Each structure stands twice: as C-alpha cells, then as structure tokens.
Amino acid sequence: MHPTPFPHLREGNSRIALVEQGRAIGYGELNGRIDRFASGLLGTRQDLEEERIAFFLPASLDYVTVMHGVWRAGAISVPLNVASALAELDHYLSCARVTRLVASAENHPLLRDLCDRLGIELLEVSGLLADEIAPLPAIAPERRAMMVFTSGTTNKPKGVVTTHANIAAQITTLLDAWAWSEDDAIPLFLPLHHVHGIINVLSCALWAGAKVDLFPKFDAGRIAAEAAAGAYSVFMAVPTIYVKMLQYLDGLEPAEARRIGDGFEAMRLNVSGSAACPVPLFEQWKARTGQVLLERYGMTEIGMAISNPYHGERRAGYVGQPLPGVQVMLAGEDGAAITEEGVPGEIHIKGANVFLEYWDNPKATQESFVDGWFRTGDMAVVENGYYRIMGRTSIDIIKSGGYKLSALEIEGVLLDHPGIAEIAVIGVADDVWGEAVGAVIVAREGTDLTPEALKEWCEGKLSAYKIPKRIRFTQALPRNAMGKVTKPDLKPLLLAG
Incomplete structure (x- = not known):
C-alpha cells in the first residue's frame, strides 16, 4: 500500500506523466523509479517512521522521485527553496531536524560544509536507486507526510506539517472543482517549496493522470512557443508571471503575439494565485488571450480554500466562494462570526485540508486555532456572495x-x-x-x-x-x-x- 493513493502511478501505465527537457517519462516508468528510490532510502529498515528527509532540487524527474519516494518509505518530505541563502537553509534544516538531504551533484559543494556542521548526510538520487524493490510500509492517512516552511513575513519561517490525509483532501477538492482529467497537460515552472506548485500543479496533475512539462525556471519564450503549438490545456501562475508574459508578447510582432494569444485562448483553464491579481492585469490578460482568469485563495497551512467557479461567473478582484468540504467564516476583532455582507473580518477555516501543526512549535499551533477554526491572519469581505481579499491583518x-x-x-x-x-x-x-x-x-x-x-x-x-x-x-x-x-x-x- 502506497502512502498517497495516486491511482495512475502504477506499472503498465504508458501514459506520459512528465516531460523533462524533451524527454517523456511514462507513469509506469515513474512509478518504478519511485519504488526503487524508496527502497534505497529504507535500506534494511521496514519503515522510516517520519524521519525528515529534505531535498534541494528544481522541477525535475528527480524532484518527483524524491517527493513520492520519501512518502512511500514512511518519512516526511521537506522540499527546500533552491534559491535560498545558506542562512535560510540552516534554519530550515535545523528546525526540521533533517537527517538526510538529497541534492544534485552540482550543488554538493555549496551544501557540504552546512551538512557536515549539522550532521546531515548529503546524497544524490542516483546513489539511492536500489536494484531491487523492497517491501514498502503501509502508511496510515493520519501520519505526517510533508513539511513546508512559511514565508516568514512576521517571524522566522515555521514548518507547516501536513498529513497524507490533508494532502489527499487538498488535491481531490481541486480535481472536482477545476475539472482535472488525464487528458490535461500543464507547464510547471512555479517554485516547488510552496503548495501552489506542489499541490495545485504537480500533485493534481499526477493524481488525475495528466502530463506535466517540467521547467527548472520560468522561460517565457519556450512557454509561449509551447502554448502556441497547443501543448497545454491548463496554465497556472502568479500575477507576476502574467505580467512577464504580457511584456514578452508586447515585444513581438503583432502576428506572432496573436498566434501565442490564440494558443492560450484554446486552453480550458488559466488560474492566478499566491498573490492578489490586480483588476487591470485581469482585464489585460482577457483582452490579449480571451481567457478569464480563475482567481482563488489558499495558503501553506490549508492548501486552497476559496475559488472562483470553473463553470460560472469569475469576478475580477474576487476569489469566489468556499470550495467543497471547506468551511469558511469571517470573524471580527472580538472573535464573533460576521454574518452580514460588506463587513470585513479575519478568514477562519475548518476542513480536512487544514494542516496538523507547526513543527516543534506547540505555542504557535495553539495560538493559530480558536474553537477548531484556523485563523489565517488574512482579512476579507463578502460582497454579493463572493469573497474579496483585503490583505494580511499584520501588513496589508x-x-x-x-x-x-x-x-x-x-x-x-x-x-x-x-x-x-x-x-x-x-x-x-x-x-x-x-x-x-x-x-x-x-x-x-x-x-x-x-x-x-x-x-x-x-x-x-x-x-x-x-x-x-x-x-x-x-x-x-x-x-x-x-x-x-x-x-x-x-x-x-x-x-x-
């Protein structure tokens, strides 16, 4: 039994799961590679029992292999930002009490001294691919699966711990809400130390049996060319990426820009998130591509909670309504629920999507919940049935x-x-x-x-x-x-x- 029941990650499935630098990797091949990696991690052990294993990898076959291999071996995945400074990595690795760090060989010189000082074993994926697949442990849904660090806007970044059940809830809600299918194809260039890239793009696509085109970093030219060729059905990005794409199109000959715009228009879905999408940008993208962006709201601790509809009105400047299975409440400064529209309040969330804890920080965990509701720290208002985000209570x-x-x-x-x-x-x-x-x-x-x-x-x-x-x-x-x-x-x- 695998800890995350991705239905299409199985032997004999020849559908394309990943495309890396032009090379197509099928689901069957990917599944076998993950099992070999999990077996290598286990060694002589039967279960890694929530050992924290970090990885310092861009979007790649190796990233997917490590993420799922760590889960299948019973450990906790700790994805790291490949753009982090050493001081930041020191905090993440120390806080999580990581025992092993997986990175590409070219980054070992950068990480060697830090790992030696912290007593962390520095490894490569190739060195952990076992020749034979070992029996893998059965993982209960309530076990810890992943630790992703917050952005640390007000304090030092905290390790947000989600269980296998949390991750499954976050994924399956979006599969239904955004109509994912195995016929979808999506580019992945978003950072893979945030839930936007990890859950919304990579995990939803793999669960649905879709195809993911992997980009180590954002490449406007290549993405535009692939979009014009009809390679993608879904596109997900942050507002900054949409700005960069518009700037790229503005620099082209009108006919070429129109061809690329037509490629985006042919997609079934364009999503914007991780930051508020300015209304002018929403309108500019619509004018250029015909796409009405679907804006949604989520965060590290909860995955996605609120979304504009896939079918129905998508309002510029609004994030929509609660996703199925997610309870949302606005609370006033006195903590009381706000029941009338037009009155701002802090967003509180309940549901199977909500994280388990802040790692090794019971005080912060306790302070973040009230009567079972997670306090997001974000302000919003409901207007004509749709939520509009006003910003962080602390800074916006x-x-x-x-x-x-x-x-x-x-x-x-x-x-x-x-x-x-x-x-x-x-x-x-x-x-x-x-x-x-x-x-x-x-x-x-x-x-x-x-x-x-x-x-x-x-x-x-x-x-x-x-x-x-x-x-x-x-x-x-x-x-x-x-x-x-x-x-x-x-x-x-x-x-x-």
Missing part, C-alpha cells in the same frame, strides 16, 4: 483615521495609471491619521511621473477608498552614503493626509 491592512484600508485594493487602483509599472503600498506612521498610505512606485520606461500629476489623477480615484481627499505628495529617491541617487528609475511617492 492600514488603519488610517478610523478606517481599515486595504493596501491591495489601493495598489490595484493605482495600477490603472498608464505611467505606473509596479507598485507597493504600505502603512506609514502619521501623527494625524495614525497611519498614512505610502506608495513605492516604479514608473514605466519613458514616463516622467511627477507627484503633482499623480495627485491630480488619483484624488478622485481614491476617494471611494475613504482616503482623505486632501493628499500631500512628497518625492524621495534612494541615495547612497555620498548623497547620490542610486536608482533614479525608482520613485517612492508618499501619500499623506
């Missing part, structure tokens, strides 16, 4: 003059300005308002964006967001120790009431 909600302002909403409004390429809105301490609204803006190339011009444009635009009508703008450019501007193209503009 600006309390100004008695109002709760969403930094994400303000960013979306300002992105409508034709001279703004990128923006980050933050709260700034203010004696009058408690917090003022600060915006760091990157102007589009060739645009002379001045505080005066921006003020005239956005006063009316922002009035609906209860920002005081009288707005004072000051401009500051980053300077080095000699007083010289270091990045003249970066124009932070402070909006203060």
Whole structure:
C-alpha cells in the first residue's frame, strides 16, 4: 500500500506523466523509479517512521522521485527553496531536524560544509536507486507526510506539517472543482517549496493522470512557443508571471503575439494565485488571450480554500466562494462570526485540508486555532456572495483615521495609471491619521511621473477608498552614503493626509 493513493502511478501505465527537457517519462516508468528510490532510502529498515528527509532540487524527474519516494518509505518530505541563502537553509534544516538531504551533484559543494556542521548526510538520487524493490510500509492517512516552511513575513519561517490525509483532501477538492482529467497537460515552472506548485500543479496533475512539462525556471519564450503549438490545456501562475508574459508578447510582432494569444485562448483553464491579481492585469490578460482568469485563495497551512467557479461567473478582484468540504467564516476583532455582507473580518477555516501543526512549535499551533477554526491572519469581505481579499491583518491592512484600508485594493487602483509599472503600498506612521498610505512606485520606461500629476489623477480615484481627499505628495529617491541617487528609475511617492 502506497502512502498517497495516486491511482495512475502504477506499472503498465504508458501514459506520459512528465516531460523533462524533451524527454517523456511514462507513469509506469515513474512509478518504478519511485519504488526503487524508496527502497534505497529504507535500506534494511521496514519503515522510516517520519524521519525528515529534505531535498534541494528544481522541477525535475528527480524532484518527483524524491517527493513520492520519501512518502512511500514512511518519512516526511521537506522540499527546500533552491534559491535560498545558506542562512535560510540552516534554519530550515535545523528546525526540521533533517537527517538526510538529497541534492544534485552540482550543488554538493555549496551544501557540504552546512551538512557536515549539522550532521546531515548529503546524497544524490542516483546513489539511492536500489536494484531491487523492497517491501514498502503501509502508511496510515493520519501520519505526517510533508513539511513546508512559511514565508516568514512576521517571524522566522515555521514548518507547516501536513498529513497524507490533508494532502489527499487538498488535491481531490481541486480535481472536482477545476475539472482535472488525464487528458490535461500543464507547464510547471512555479517554485516547488510552496503548495501552489506542489499541490495545485504537480500533485493534481499526477493524481488525475495528466502530463506535466517540467521547467527548472520560468522561460517565457519556450512557454509561449509551447502554448502556441497547443501543448497545454491548463496554465497556472502568479500575477507576476502574467505580467512577464504580457511584456514578452508586447515585444513581438503583432502576428506572432496573436498566434501565442490564440494558443492560450484554446486552453480550458488559466488560474492566478499566491498573490492578489490586480483588476487591470485581469482585464489585460482577457483582452490579449480571451481567457478569464480563475482567481482563488489558499495558503501553506490549508492548501486552497476559496475559488472562483470553473463553470460560472469569475469576478475580477474576487476569489469566489468556499470550495467543497471547506468551511469558511469571517470573524471580527472580538472573535464573533460576521454574518452580514460588506463587513470585513479575519478568514477562519475548518476542513480536512487544514494542516496538523507547526513543527516543534506547540505555542504557535495553539495560538493559530480558536474553537477548531484556523485563523489565517488574512482579512476579507463578502460582497454579493463572493469573497474579496483585503490583505494580511499584520501588513496589508492600514488603519488610517478610523478606517481599515486595504493596501491591495489601493495598489490595484493605482495600477490603472498608464505611467505606473509596479507598485507597493504600505502603512506609514502619521501623527494625524495614525497611519498614512505610502506608495513605492516604479514608473514605466519613458514616463516622467511627477507627484503633482499623480495627485491630480488619483484624488478622485481614491476617494471611494475613504482616503482623505486632501493628499500631500512628497518625492524621495534612494541615495547612497555620498548623497547620490542610486536608482533614479525608482520613485517612492508618499501619500499623506
């Protein structure tokens, strides 16, 4: 019995599971390789009994082999960010008390000293592929399966532990909600230390028996070419990727850009997540490709919880409604449930998808739950039956003059300005308002964006967001120790009431 019952990972299945640098790997071949790796991990043991085994690998056949092999041997998978600095890796490996780390040979010199200092065995996939497949342990669904580290926006990253049952719930909910089938094909270029890449793309595709085209890193040109050739039926990305794809298309001849746009239009589904999708970007992608992006909401601790519908209205700026099997409640500052629309509250989640614990941190685990509900730390509001995310209670909600302002909403409004390429809105301490609204803006190339011009444009635009009508703008450019501007193209503009 395998710990994760992927129905199509079996011998004799010749359908393509993975494509790596042009080479197709069938499900039967993949299944055998995973069993050989699991056997090599086990050695003379019958069950690894939740030993923590980490891997430092990009999207690849080796990554899939290790992830599933660790599960089948009864250990806990700890996927690492291949872009992490050594100090970050030190924290992850130490926190999880990892015993073995699997990495490609080219990264061993980078990791050797760290592993030696922490007493971790550094290994390669090829060295663990057993010649004969050993009896594999039966794994109960409630056993721990994976540890993924949070982004650490407020504290040091915590290890989020999910069970095999949690992972199965997260996957099967999306299979139904997004109509996955074995006929699907999807590119995978997202980081594989987050649930977006691990669960939404890789695991859903493999569970459905679909095909995954593996990219070690994002490659706009190759993805565009494959899309134009009709290689994919599903595309999932973060908003930044959609911005980069649009920029890539803008640099092409109109006929070629249209051909690629037609390739995306022929897909059955395009999904955006991991960050709020600005409404202007939503509309730009629709205009270029005909695709109405499906935006959803989730996080490391819960997988996906809320989604726009596969069939039905997908609203720009909204994440939709609770997924089947997931309970969602908005709670006020007093902890009471909010039952009327239009009132913001913190998102609380219940369901089989919710994680087990923060590794070795019972205090943080206990503080994250109230009456069985997981407190996400995200603010939202329900409007006409759909949830709209306002942002993190700790960083994206600006309390100004008695109002709760969403930094994400303000960013979306300002992105409508034709001279703004990128923006980050933050709260700034203010004696009058408690917090003022600060915006760091990157102007589009060739645009002379001045505080005066921006003020005239956005006063009316922002009035609906209860920002005081009288707005004072000051401009500051980053300077080095000699007083010289270091990045003249970066124009932070402070909006203060």
